[in-house]
Amino acid sequence: MESHLSAALEYARSFLHEGAVATYIPELAKGDPTQLGAAIYAADGEIYRVGDWQQEFTIQSISKTITLILALQLAGYRKVFSKVGVEPTGDPFNSIVRLETTAPRPLNPMINAGAIATASCCMGGRDAFSEFLKLTRRLCGRSSISLNEEVYRSEKQAGMRNRSMAYLMQSDNLLECDAEDALDLYFRMCSVNVNTMDLARYGMVLAGNGKDPETGEQLVEGWIVRIVKTLMVTCGLYDASGEFAMKVGIPAKSGVGGGIMGSVERKMGVAAFSPGLDAKGNSVGAFHMLEYLSHHLGLHYFAGSECRV
Numbered sequence: 001m002e003s004h005l006s007a008a009l010e011y012a013r014s015f016l017h018e019g020a021v022a023t024y025i026p027e028l029a030k031g032d033p034t035q036l037g038a039a040i041y042a043a044d045g046e047i048y049r050v051g052d053w054q055q056e057f058t059i060q061s062i063s064k065t066i067t068l069i070l071a072l073q074l075a076g077y078r079k080v081f082s083k084v085g086v087e088p089t090g091d092p093f094n095s096i097v098r099l100e101t102t103a104p105r106p107l108n109p110m111i112n113a114g115a116i117a118t119a120s121c122c123m124g125g126r127d128a129f130s131e132f133l134k135l136t137r138r139l140c141g142r143s144s145i146s147l148n149e150e151v152y153r154s155e156k157q158a159g160m161r162n163r164s165m166a167y168l169m170q171s172d173n174l175l176e177c178d179a180e181d182a183l184d185l186y187f188r189m190c191s192v193n194v195n196t197m198d199l200a201r202y203g204m205v206l207a208g209n210g211k212d213p214e215t216g217e218q219l220v221e222g223w224i225v226r227i228v229k230t231l232m233v234t235c236g237l238y239d240a241s242g243e244f245a246m247k248v249g250i251p252a253k254s255g256v257g258g259g260i261m262g263s264v265e266r267k268m269g270v271a272a273f274s275p276g277l278d279a280k281g282n283s284v285g286a287f288h289m290l291e292y293l294s295h296h297l298g299l300h301y302f303a304g305s306e307c308r309v
């Protein structure tokens with residue numbers, strides 16, 4: 001395993017020049033595009049790490065999976081899926097167009113509009129961000145996980161597209177609270193600092209059907225885990241979800257902070273990080289690390305067949 005991880009690192013490093021850090025959130029532009037790391041949390045409790053695995057970065061869209069878990073726990077299936085659908089869009093993560101042309105309800109919870117609507121379902125008079133942070137810490141197994149204030153402020157200031165979507169959805173009665181409150185919660189959720197080890201452990205919780213891999217405690221109900229992993233397969237990598245499914249074949253979610261979290265059924269959680277992104281907003285380094293690991297460890301969901309990618 002150690003040697004596969006090192007080889008994956010070298011393979012992915014050769015693609016890093018193809019990526020560029022996100023600049024539309026000014027704080028993210030400070031990321032170092034040469035950083036690259038990964039971690040695996042295996043079902044037997046073994047942990048494997050390589051490169052800049054310990055580097056913290058903001059969770060960004062990977063938070064959308066946790067937002068969905070929390071919303072389903074707090075507001076239930078009917079409420080959440082009355083606000084957001086479950087179909088892939090084929091559009092960029094921050095696209096606004098479908099809210100007008102397809103249906104007012106955002107197509108799925110893994111795009112910005114869908115996550116803002118999902119976040120609004122968590123409000124209900126409680127301190128939703130505290131609940132989110134508590135859940136994130138439990139899933140990742142680290143109580144020191146916290147908000148990156150600089151990124152949060154930067155997102156809030158620069159997030160005009162997200163603001164437009166939220167107001168449009170509010171005008172269609174799709175938010176459970178005021179647009180600014182939903183946005184503030186969404187920006188905070190995206191701005192939590194994690195590292196690959198945190199995300200690999202979270203991936204293992206999902207891979208183990210919601211059970212804490214150390215204590216066996218059921219952290220997330222099985223029906224919710226199934227919904228989240230399904231949406232990771234179909235919508236987890238924005239409008240590159242099909243390509244990722246074909247080349248890597250692991251339920252996963254990416255974020256513009258440079259992370260990708262993956263969950264290999266019953267076997268492992270795996271996460272990779274590198275701040276340089278491709279044109280669709282996915283980390284070039286993380287994508288290639290996961291591609292390498294999937295091939296060499298046989299992690300594709302259809303692993304039995306020959307791979308020609």
Ligand code: GLU
Pocket residue numbers: 059060061062093094112155162190254255256257281
């Ligand atoms: N906070 C980012 C945004 O709203 C999240 C985008 C992402 O990671 O895909 O634009």
